[in-house]
Amino acid sequence: MLGVRCSTRVCYVVRCVTMTSPYFMPSRSGISPPGDQDAVCGPAASLRSKLTNNRRNVEPDSSGAVKEVKEEQEEARISEQRPSSAPLSPGKVHGGCHPKTEADTLPLSSQSRRRRQLKVEYEEDEGVPAVKTELWEPPDWKKQLGYIREMRSGRDAPVDKMGAEKCYDTEAPAHVRRFQVLVSLMLSSQTKDQVTAAAMQKLRAHGCTVEKILTTDDETLGKLIYPVGFWRTKVKYLKLTSALLQKEFGGDVPDSVEGLVRLPGVGPKMAHLAMDIAWDQVSGIGVDTHVHRISNRLGWLKKPTKTPEETRRALEEWLPRDLWSEINWLLVGFGQQVCLPVNPLCSACLNQHSCPSAHKPSPPKRPKAGPPRSPKPEPKQEVAVKQERTKKEPRPTPVSPAAQRRRPRSLKS
Structure with missing residues (x-):
C-alpha cells in the first residue's frame, strides 16, 4: 500500500x-x-x-x-x-x-507582395461622346462655291449645250445611249466641246452603235470624227473598245469604274463621268483640265497638285459626296467663261477678293512644236553667198563711145 x-x-x-x-x-x-x-x-x-x-x-x-x-x-x-x-x-x-491555407504558410514578404497586386477596372462613360478628328477643308470654300453657282446660273457655257449629256440620242435604246455617252467622252479628250458635238452629230447620222462601229473601216471612221484631237489614235480606241464591249459585256457599257478603265482610251475622269451620266451613279469626281486648274487657283487643295488624278484624290478627301456630281459641270463652265487658262477675267469674278490667285499674271503659254527652221547665215557666210551669186550671174557687156555715136538719132532721143 x-x-x-x-x-x-x-x-x-x-x-x-x-x-x-x-x-x-x-x-x-x-x-x-x-x-x-x-x-x-x-x-x-x-x-x-x-x-x-x-x-x-x-x-x-x-x-x-x-x-x-x-x-x-x-x-x-x-x-x-x-x-x-x-x-x-x-x-x-x-x-x-x-x-x-496556402496564404498562411507563405512568408510575410510574399503575402504583402501578393496583396499589393490590385486589379484596376475602369468604368466606361456611355454619356461622353468619342473625340472626333476634324477633317481639313479650305477657308471660305462654301462662299466661293455659292458665287460660282451664281455666275453659272445662266447655263450658257459650251459644256451646257454641247457636253456629253447633250450628245446622245434620247430616243435610242438604253444600251445605245450609254454607248454614245462613252464615245462622246472618248472624243472630248484634248478637244473643244464644239468640235466634239459636230463629230458626234456625224457619227449618229452614220450609226453610233457597237455593231456599226465594228463594220466601219478606219478611213471612213476617221473622216467622221475629224478634226478631233488625235483622231487617228481615237479611231483605234473606238474599234478596240467596241470589240471588247461586244465580247465581254454583251454590247453594253460596264457599270463599274474597274470595268470602264479596262477599255482602251478610257481613264479615271471618263469612267467617273460615264458612271454619273450613263448609270446615274456617283463613283467619284470627274476632274479635267478646268477642274484641275481652278481647284489649284482657289486653294481648295492642301498642297498644289500637278496632275488631274492627284487633284481628284485631294478633292474627294474633304468635299462632301453630295457635291461630287455638281462640281464638274460647275467648274468646267466657269473655266470656259471666266477663269480662263490664260488671262482670266478676275475683274468680272465674284471671288476676286477671296481667291488667292486673283489678279496674278498667268504663266506664259508654251509654244507649240513646229517644223525646224533653217538657221540664219552668219555675216561671213552672207558675203560668200553674194560673191558666188555675182560669179554665176553674167555681167553686162560695156558699150564703147564710138558704138554709141553710130546709133541712129532716133534711138538716142
Whole structure:
C-alpha cells in the first residue's frame, strides 16, 4: 500500500511539473485575446491562455518581454493588412480550429507582395461622346462655291449645250445611249466641246452603235470624227473598245469604274463621268483640265497638285459626296467663261477678293512644236553667198563711145 501511494504522488508531482514547466509548452506564433479564443475554440483555447499566463509568470525576464512585444506588433501589422470584411486572428488559425491555407504558410514578404497586386477596372462613360478628328477643308470654300453657282446660273457655257449629256440620242435604246455617252467622252479628250458635238452629230447620222462601229473601216471612221484631237489614235480606241464591249459585256457599257478603265482610251475622269451620266451613279469626281486648274487657283487643295488624278484624290478627301456630281459641270463652265487658262477675267469674278490667285499674271503659254527652221547665215557666210551669186550671174557687156555715136538719132532721143 505504501509503494502504491508513493508512486501516485510521484506521478502527480511529475504531471504538475510537466503542465507548469515552460519547456513543455507548445510553440506559439501569436497572441490573441483570451475571450475570443474561449468563444471560438472552447476548453482547449482557455487552457492555452492559462498556460501562457503561467509561462509569463515563470519567465519575467526583459528579453522575453521585448520578444513578446515585437511579436504583438508584427501580428497587429498583419491583421491591419487583411481585409476588414473577414478578420481572422492568428489564434484561430493556429489553434487547430481552422485548417491552414496556402496564404498562411507563405512568408510575410510574399503575402504583402501578393496583396499589393490590385486589379484596376475602369468604368466606361456611355454619356461622353468619342473625340472626333476634324477633317481639313479650305477657308471660305462654301462662299466661293455659292458665287460660282451664281455666275453659272445662266447655263450658257459650251459644256451646257454641247457636253456629253447633250450628245446622245434620247430616243435610242438604253444600251445605245450609254454607248454614245462613252464615245462622246472618248472624243472630248484634248478637244473643244464644239468640235466634239459636230463629230458626234456625224457619227449618229452614220450609226453610233457597237455593231456599226465594228463594220466601219478606219478611213471612213476617221473622216467622221475629224478634226478631233488625235483622231487617228481615237479611231483605234473606238474599234478596240467596241470589240471588247461586244465580247465581254454583251454590247453594253460596264457599270463599274474597274470595268470602264479596262477599255482602251478610257481613264479615271471618263469612267467617273460615264458612271454619273450613263448609270446615274456617283463613283467619284470627274476632274479635267478646268477642274484641275481652278481647284489649284482657289486653294481648295492642301498642297498644289500637278496632275488631274492627284487633284481628284485631294478633292474627294474633304468635299462632301453630295457635291461630287455638281462640281464638274460647275467648274468646267466657269473655266470656259471666266477663269480662263490664260488671262482670266478676275475683274468680272465674284471671288476676286477671296481667291488667292486673283489678279496674278498667268504663266506664259508654251509654244507649240513646229517644223525646224533653217538657221540664219552668219555675216561671213552672207558675203560668200553674194560673191558666188555675182560669179554665176553674167555681167553686162560695156558699150564703147564710138558704138554709141553710130546709133541712129532716133534711138538716142
